[in-house]
Amino acid sequence: MTDPGRGTAEPQPDLHAPHGDRGERIAAARRTGLLVTLVLGGLTALPPLSMDMYLPALPEVTDALHRPAATVQLTLTACLLGMALGQLVVGPMSDKWGRRRPLLTGMVIYVLATAVCALAPTAELLIGFRLVQGLAGAAGIVIARAVVRDLYDGVAMARFFSTLMLISGVAPVVAPLIGGQVLRLTDWRGVFVVLTAVGLLLTLVVWRGLDETLPPERRQAGGLRETLKAMGGLLGDRVFTGYMLSGGFAFAALFAYISASPFVIQDIYGASPQTFSLLFGVNSVGLVLVGQINGKILVGRVSLDKALGAGLAVVTLASVALLLMASGAFGEPGLVPIAVGLFVLMSAMGLAMPNTNAQALMRSRDAAGSASALLGTSTFALGAVASPLVGIAGEGTAVPMAVVQVACAVAAVVSFLVLCRPWRGSARS
Numbered sequence: 001m002t003d004p005g006r007g008t009a010e011p012q013p014d015l016h017a018p019h020g021d022r023g024e025r026i027a028a029a030r031r032t033g034l035l036v037t038l039v040l041g042g043l044t045a046l047p048p049l050s051m052d053m054y055l056p057a058l059p060e061v062t063d064a065l066h067r068p069a070a071t072v073q074l075t076l077t078a079c080l081l082g083m084a085l086g087q088l089v090v091g092p093m094s095d096k097w098g099r100r101r102p103l104l105t106g107m108v109i110y111v112l113a114t115a116v117c118a119l120a121p122t123a124e125l126l127i128g129f130r131l132v133q134g135l136a137g138a139a140g141i142v143i144a145r146a147v148v149r150d151l152y153d154g155v156a157m158a159r160f161f162s163t164l165m166l167i168s169g170v171a172p173v174v175a176p177l178i179g180g181q182v183l184r185l186t187d188w189r190g191v192f193v194v195l196t197a198v199g200l201l202l203t204l205v206v207w208r209g210l211d212e213t214l215p216p217e218r219r220q221a222g223g224l225r226e227t228l229k230a231m232g233g234l235l236g237d238r239v240f241t242g243y244m245l246s247g248g249f250a251f252a253a254l255f256a257y258i259s260a261s262p263f264v265i266q267d268i269y270g271a272s273p274q275t276f277s278l279l280f281g282v283n284s285v286g287l288v289l290v291g292q293i294n295g296k297i298l299v300g301r302v303s304l305d306k307a308l309g310a311g312l313a314v315v316t317l318a319s320v321a322l323l324l325m326a327s328g329a330f331g332e333p334g335l336v337p338i339a340v341g342l343f344v345l346m347s348a349m350g351l352a353m354p355n356t357n358a359q360a361l362m363r364s365r366d367a368a369g370s371a372s373a374l375l376g377t378s379t380f381a382l383g384a385v386a387s388p389l390v391g392i393a394g395e396g397t398a399v400p401m402a403v404v405q406v407a408c409a410v411a412a413v414v415s416f417l418v419l420c421r422p423w424r425g426s427a428r429s
Contacts, residue, residue: 294351325341
């Protein structure tokens with residue numbers, strides 16, 4: 001196991017570059033670092049683009065396809081479930097065959113599935129191909145994290161994840177705004193047309209700009225049995241499992257907001273799709289800013305566990321405040337207090353998400369793809385469970401959303417404290 005306290009200041013050099021002098025290796029590392037940052041930023045931006053650009057259209061889809069909100073929300077659940085299951089397949093594949101081939105295959109399938117979503121005549125077909133879209137899009141998510149693990153370690157890895165959050169964080173800011181503007185020009189199908197074009201462009205960028213980062217000598221041999229053994233070993237690591245569950249439950253609290261907010265903001269509080277998109281973008285800016293504070297200021301000065309614990313504490317307090325407001329404990333709160341509570345909750349994810357990823361991945365270097373798959377699968381599976389629960393009491397109340405957020409936040413804190421035992425520091429085992 002890698003010591004969680006150890007870090008490297010520089011990225012590793014290109015793994016296929018010939019061994020030259022020290023200056024050439026450093027120059028190669030910097031070039032690789034720049035390319036990897038740009039390409040992986042695009043890959044990590046694709047899931048929020050797929051989810052968030054579509055959010056302002058949810059009420060329109062319910063009308064166009066003549067289905068209730070709970071059914072239409074399954075289009076989000078299906079995409080999340082696909083991303084969860086797809087990572088279990090793609091992650092081990094990338095450990096065995098390298099990063100490029102599984103990634104490019106997944107991206108091509110993503111483009112085709114998204115194009116079919118734009119043409120779907122029924123909610124059932126849309127749900128089905130959102131599942132395929134998620135399965136294929138999982139390649140970008142899981143392999144992006146595995147590539148980071150190939151190139152970075154320790155504190156440097158935590159900083160890189162925060163940098164990726166800056167790049168990928170532009171997606172949730174821009175995506176709802178783009179979605180809202182697309183709805184001015186066309187209907188919800190136009191959103192999927194735009195996503196198809198984005199997926200095609202990103203596929204071409206990956207093909208031209210991302211080199212293989214896992215050399216043949218570090219690839220995993222064997223088949224399904226060896227894959228299951230590697231995953232079993234990771235799950236048997238109490239600390240890894242603690243970080244995995246902490247991050248997964250924190251994301252589920254976030255996804256409860258993502259799934260319910262179009263109805264809460266637009267239907268309950270009467271905001272337009274454009275106003276919703278603006279509020280969603282402001283919340284995403286908060287997440288990006290806090291992520292940069294984490295990467296540029298806190299990492300290296302404050303332990304990753306302390307930053308993570310602070311983030312989970314703020315998420316819990318914000319979710320409790322939202323529950324009190326939604327249940328009428330302070331009277332009718334109006335849109336502004338609810339929006340402030342959601343802003344605080346989403347911003348705190350800038351501390352929670354990069355640090356759970358970094359701490360978990362530092363527990364395994366030789367099976368980074370499998371570790372990344374487990375992290376991603378748990379995250380999206382828990383998010384998929386949270387999605388339908390927020391609409392269980394109908395579209396006229398925000399209480400189910402807040403209840404799910406409180407439950408997930410508390411579960412994240414308990415997982416962190418009981419399994420990770422952060423007070424033990426680097427002596428944990």
